[in-house]
Amino acid sequence: MPEKKKQKDYKALLKGREYIGVDKIDGPLVFVSGTHPVGYKELVECIDGGGNVRPGIVLESSKKMVVAQIFQGTTGLTLPSTKVRFTGEPLLVPVSKQMLGRIFNGLGEPIDGGPRPPGDVELNVNGMAINPTARRYPRDFIQTGISIIDGMNTLIRGQKLPIFSGNGLPHNELAAQIARQAKVSGQESEFACIFAAMGVKHDVARYFIRSFEESGVLSNVALFLSLADDPSIERLITPRTALTLAEYLAFHEGMHILVIMTDMTNYCEALREVSTIRGEIPSRKGYPGYLYSDLAEIYERSGMIKESGGSITSLPILTMPNDDISHPIPDLTGYITEGQIVFEREMFGRGIYPPVAGLPSLSRLMKDGIGEGMTRKDHPHLASQLFAAYSYVRDVRNLASVIGEEELTPLDRNYLEFGESFERKFVTQTFDENRDIDTTLELGWEMLKLLPAEELHRVTEEELEEYYY
Amino acid sequence: MNERIVGEVSRINGPVVEAGGVKDGMMFELVKVGKERLVGEIVKLEGSGAVIQVYEDTTGIAPGDPVYGEGIQLSVELGPGLMGTIYDGIQRPLEKIRDMSGLYIKRGIQLPSLDRDKRWAFTPAVEKGAAVRGGEVLGTVQETPRIVHRILFPPNAEGTVESVAAGGEYTVDETVAVLRTADGKRDISLMQRWPIRLPRPVEARLPLDAPLVTGQRVIDTLFPVAKGGTVAIPGGFGTGKTMTQQALAKWSDADIIVYIGCGERGNEMTDVLTEFPSLKDPRTGRTLMERTVLIANTSNMPVSAREASIYTGVTIAEYYRDQGYHVAVMADSTSRWAEALRELSGRMEEMPAEEGFPAYLPTRVAEFYERAGRMMAKSKKEGSVSIIGAVSPPGGDFSEPVTQHTKRFVRCFWALDRGLANARHYPAISWLASYSEYLSEIGAWWENNVNASWAKDREEIMDVLHKEARLQQVVKLVGPDALPDTQRFVLDVGTLFKTAFLQQNAFDKIDMFSTMEKQVKMLHIILSYWRRGAEAIKRGVTLVKLRKMKVNQDIIKMKYTVPNEDLSELDRISDRLERSFDQLGALYA
Ligand SMILES: Nc1ncnc2c1ncn2[C@@H]1O[C@H](COP(=O)(O)OP(=O)(O)OP(=O)(O)O)[C@@H](O)[C@H]1O
């Protein structure tokens, strides 16, 4: 027992001690032996030959060896000259409202030439699990002005709703349009956007900056950029840094925060890279078995809480490798988020913007945020009827491709016409077209008028009376 | 304080911590790690080393940190106060944690699971001098307006009652009886502990004989589960696993619901927490929260506590079963539990079997579902535990290990279909891929209680569905017009049954729940449409005529228009249907 005591103090004393020389460097990982007892996930500072400090965290700690992951990569490090300092603290980021309007790297260091904004508090970048009893169930309808979203896959304040896209599809345009147009009717409150870029190209970042600039909101946006030519490992920390600021602004400052994270696929690949180097047993497609939990740590940071009026709504964007929705990245994301907006290449090819696939897209929080007193009382039934009819269109199209359109029954031909109009008039809109919810719902009824009343089982007689006949 | 140090940390790898210098650690012993005293459990012992699964975030734990032994196995506290409470995976009360640490769940919080200050009105049921055995009823406490909590002697207690407290108010840890046992005196309180990984003993396993009535038509009528039965609900993301489980938690006729959110969304637990206290049980008129215990170990909470959560839940369920209740356990999702096993196993560097899962996965799955059943408890009361487990197969592909192994150990399978979910056919339970092995066991119940011809009716409508599925294959190639009216009529009836009966909207005030009586009447209407329609076509009535019958619209909408409390409109629809056919028949006579 006295021996233990001594060791404890010793540990405190050794905190911050620097070690010169490391045993092994493998990809982003640095292995050091012969250290004092080092805490799991504590902050490491790796100092290269030129004296530059590169932060990292401890991934594994034992008496023999400490393994640390260095966020800015290990390029240029040597075994004998690298110095490692263990700080004894977790990785903290300073956050404050003054960070809005600024551009940072993935670790929260400014890269726009300006000085480091003062931090009000320093918060653990990994966050902590929100107590489910402290959450407030999200139910405020956000009008995005985009019919296929507002009408059929309604976005709710505090929701996490990803865009499942593919390379070359207009997900950035849609995300920017949502950021520009999103509004909650009847409520004026402080709104800000936080943008986290992981492994995307410079022009994507520039596109968003310009779009924020043009709509005059740039001063309300904080950008965290870890671009394609930055060390891939920095992508692992970028969304966490961004969300730490988001949590602060939402839950301490009471602001409404929209978080756009792109591209989650690059994030997952960086995670796979580290896992592979560590020799972990992979699950599907080489991704680590804990990919689900890791993504959940990020996505679950959105929501609303009882103590504060603020909210975090997140819009992660990911490109589905090979347009395959069953790939582990979209698959595990879909298992965590509250629905998904799925893009379809075929619709894009036909010139439809936004190319949102009607059937696989879903908003799970929609049920509590639409209807009387929120959008309009016919909304739930109307949406359900549009889904049902559109899903039958798929069957008719398949049939038509086999037996020919001429052979279809008149009713089925009605459905074809409905499907065509639905995609061309209801779904399709321009980049700057902002439709209010009534316009969207009216348009939905316009579409249903192409079908006979007997086909509309999901709406009531009264609704038919009011909107259909 | 009497502290026992069992060893010191030698390595930390996520939630798996290795300790060295271990002399007297016990398998599955509850331990506390480091100065923050993080809760852990010894899962392996080898020489002077131990592997510890830590139930909280291990950030900052360093080699050399002490490991304290608690001398007991990881257990739950069982007693009054469980009902209506929300716990984390190792039974820490989340509301209380919030009072202490606010928005976030801080580490190292030590809180008893059951409130130590609350006093419960206890009524004794044994007298001094009585010879009692473990599991027998000592007395009762009215836990909620609808649940009488029967205080049981702990399963391993046996002896003569030396004294028993008078009726009155007691806290859970006050002695209410003293038992003279072979090893001396033993104090008994309102509360007992039980290790979560050990099934509670029972007198006997009983055959299953009654359905768990769920109010969901596709389940009750086509794929019913028995009280004490086991079900898996596999389905890709967004196909309706959680909705189905919530519907059962709301409307099933279980006495008690244990709802385990195992590695799923925080908001879903919040949803239950906000909704259940205001929802009324149609059978008792009391709020649903009064019969519900929630275990929430969401996806962002520590993965090892996720592994423990389903055992915590099922142990609580067994405890109420032993009091003579029918308990239904919802585990959402067992795949996340299996993944927690995989992650822990990987970090312990065990040899993986399929897809990285440990070789003992099937054993664990089997052990879990074996805790379900209808039992004669040691209290001589009959109770049951039904387990309904969601399975989340990667990519929605049912050939993966967790779905496959689960399928081996459950007897009812509600397969959720991506196509149906995308078409917004809810519940997306596939009538072709699902099955129930309880049909014969609960047949007698159906016949005696609701519908004497249930088995036959069910078979008849299932036959229509299978015929329809085969014909759809043909239609895909040639279109429906190439088929004769008799076959197109099968398609019509299939569609009618799917739209009017199988689809059930969980958000519609009337449709969200159907009594057995409503289900039977609805089924009979559709079956008479089928029987009489087929007959009419044989006699030359055209399909067009059948489709034009006015009553069809009434049938399609009957689920929304006819409330459970007053089914007379269904009789009228039925009459109208018969008359429509009579008229058609007259035309062709
Ligand atoms: N019976 C139903 N009635 C109406 N809508 C339903 C029904 N079942 C499912 N849905 C719809 O499907 C959505 C997804 O359902 P649910 O959350 O139960 O999926 P899940 O299978 O649990 O998905 P995950 O695996 O991602 O948790 C719901 O938000 C709801 O919109």
Ligand SMILES: [Mg+2]
């Ligand atoms: Mg679910």
